[in-house]
Amino acid sequence: MSLLARTDKIFYGTLETISDGDVSQVATSISAAIDQASLCATTETSDSYDELGAQLNTLEQQAHQAVKSQLDIASLLPKLKESKPLGPAELKTLELLIVGDAEYFLKYEADLNRWKEEVNQLIAEIAKLQSSRLDVDGLMHLQALCQELRRVLPNIVYYLDQKERTNKFHEATNGSIDARDTASWPKWSQQ
Secondary structure, three states: OOHHHHHHHHHHHHHHOOOOOHHHHHHHHHHHHHHHHHHHHHHHHHHHHHHHHHHHHHHHHHHHHHHHHOOOOOOOOOHHHOOOOOOOHHHHHHHHHHHHHHHHHHHHHHHHHHHHHHHHHHHHHHHHHHHOOOHHHHHHHHHHHHHHHHHHHHHHHHOOOOOOOHHHHHHHOOOOOOOOHHHHOOHHHHH
16 A cells, blocks of 8 residues: 555545544543553452453554644645645654554663563573473473563564564655655555
8 A cells, every 4th residue: 555545545534534623532541551551550360451451452542543633634645645745843743643552662661670680680691491301390300491481582573573673664754755755664654
């Protein structure tokens, strides 16, 4: 899908789904998520945490739609359709629409070094097991270490994916924006 088609989808999807007045819905969802987090701390069940995850997913989607409703996207579409150059404010709006979530994730994420350190410690533990006898206890320990690594690695991969996404956007928009420029963009942006 071309940049123009993706932009149409983004713009028209925004106009139909949320208005400026719906930001209060985001505030309501924040309260519900905070209440659910308190319930999680009290009950400590997987179901309560699963429900918190579902509420946070909804909250994230609502925040995304609310952001789009507050951006001046109407002026972008005609310029993109006519391949006219974008001004700095319009390019910033396009950036927020396409990679804003990734940029803000990178801006506020503070655990990358801890995740990398945890991976290094877990790999060191696995290396120790390599030189020991792998009986049932050793094999179960190895399984536990692998599970821990599988828990941490997606966080690192997600961080690096977001970093690469923002870099590709900046490379693709360094100059004029053209539908041919999108070939190097991530797959999600071409759907």
